[in-house]
Amino acid sequence: MSEIKTKRIAVLAGDGIGEEVVREAVKVLELVGEKGEFQFVKALVGGQAFDEYGEHLPGETVKVCRNSDAILFGSVGGPVSESHLLKWKNCEVNSILALRKEFGFLANFRPARVYSDLVCICPLKEDIVAYGVDLLIVRELLGDIYFGEHSVMVEDGKRVAIDIARYDEDEIRAVAHVAFKAAQKRSGRLTSVDKANVLETSRLWRQTVHEVGEAEYPDVELSDMLVDNCAMQLIKNPSQFDVILCSNFMGDILSDAAAVLPGSLGLMPSASISASGFGLYEPSGGSAQDIAGMGVANPIAQILSAAMMLAFSFEMFEEASLIESAVELALAEGYRTKDIYSEGKILVGTQEMGDIICSKLMDITRR
Ligand code: IPM
Ligand code: MG
Numbered sequence: 001m002s003e004i005k006t007k008r009i010a011v012l013a014g015d016g017i018g019e020e021v022v023r024e025a026v027k028v029l030e031l032v033g034e035k036g037e038f039q040f041v042k043a044l045v046g047g048q049a050f051d052e053y054g055e056h057l058p059g060e061t062v063k064v065c066r067n068s069d070a071i072l073f074g075s076v077g078g079p080v081s082e083s084h085l086l087k088w089k090n091c092e093v094n095s096i097l098a099l100r101k102e103f104g105f106l107a108n109f110r111p112a113r114v115y116s117d118l119v120c121i122c123p124l125k126e127d128i129v130a131y132g133v134d135l136l137i138v139r140e141l142l143g144d145i146y147f148g149e150h151s152v153m154v155e156d157g158k159r160v161a162i163d164i165a166r167y168d169e170d171e172i173r174a175v176a177h178v179a180f181k182a183a184q185k186r187s188g189r190l191t192s193v194d195k196a197n198v199l200e201t202s203r204l205w206r207q208t209v210h211e212v213g214e215a216e217y218p219d220v221e222l223s224d225m226l227v228d229n230c231a232m233q234l235i236k237n238p239s240q241f242d243v244i245l246c247s248n249f250m251g252d253i254l255s256d257a258a259a260v261l262p263g264s265l266g267l268m269p270s271a272s273i274s275a276s277g278f279g280l281y282e283p284s285g286g287s288a289q290d291i292a293g294m295g296v297a298n299p300i301a302q303i304l305s306a307a308m309m310l311a312f313s314f315e316m317f318e319e320a321s322l323i324e325s326a327v328e329l330a331l332a333e334g335y336r337t338k339d340i341y342s343e344g345k346i347l348v349g350t351q352e353m354g355d356i357i358c359s360k361l362m363d364i365t366r367r
Helices: 018-032 047-053 059-066 091-103 116-121 169-185 200-216 227-236 248-259 300-314 317-332 350-366
Strands: 007-014 038-042 070-075 105-113 134-140 150-155 158-163 189-194 221-226 243-246 269-274 279-283
Touching (some): 007 018, 007 047, 007 059, 007 300, 018 317, 047 091, 059 091, 070 091, 070 300, 091 105, 105 248, 116 317, 134 169, 169 189, 189 227, 189 248, 200 221, 227 243, 227 248, 243 248, 269 300, 300 350
Parallel strands (some): 007 038, 007 070, 134 243
Antiparallel strands (some): 105 134, 150 158, 269 279
């Protein structure tokens, strides 16, 4: 029997509900891995790190990540009532954007699915979601207005602020390859989103994406959609989409719109990937400070993010789909955390949901 290589996972639970939901994901990983297959190394990030080091992303944490095979990330950010404190000032930007830049996470995967057992909590009419919703947003993560020049000044006695949106063709090409490959693995359809009727960055985006597609992915059916129309189509007819490719800023907005479809942010996992395949896995939701420490947060987004880690970083596809099936089983049997609860279902807390998913996992693997 070949020896199992230990995989080091940096665990950055962060603030708010981070700690409680990450705990459940670690539990699930320990269950699917062989004994000693995963080594978890904790490190501080966000407000938690600020208390200890006076910064949101300490060098020590970066070092732990660098020495790991993947990062399991919880959430960062403080309560609204404390937003004036230095501890929370720019906390998300200093932690999340800095990690993206540090590790070159160029593409962000945000899948949105409407589970058949949760159709009733999807805010859209049932006849709209009747055809099923299972889409993937691939968002560019290192360019655009996020990382262009930012400046403030006074001109003619007026305060002025400038944020520059910038893309070069290599940046677009890199994320386009990721999206085309993802489309090949799914139903082979890719919608590239832009604002090419107005923006130069979008015109370059569209042109480059088509060049990549024509040269290397003739099997993928590529279409373009303007971002304003895409926002509308996500609500009007989300079933039409398979993979959606978009720029950093547009992806930020569209992925939050898509996050409404499953019925709760607590169901939305995500993965951020570098060119070398290194990845950070985190729920799409934030730190949800209003429910932190109450044991009611939904751990599913974190658990599904861990499943994405298995598939993307460790090529453990079977284990990843076992976790997804265990989540579906827990939902099919009616277990619900508060955010996805509807009448007649069984209300459970964070830890209980983790336990139920673990027990479903054991049931499936024993079969
Ligand atoms: C996200 C978040 C971040 C972003 C913020 C917290 C910097 O909204 O991951 O979507 O804008 O990218
Ligand atoms: Mg966002």
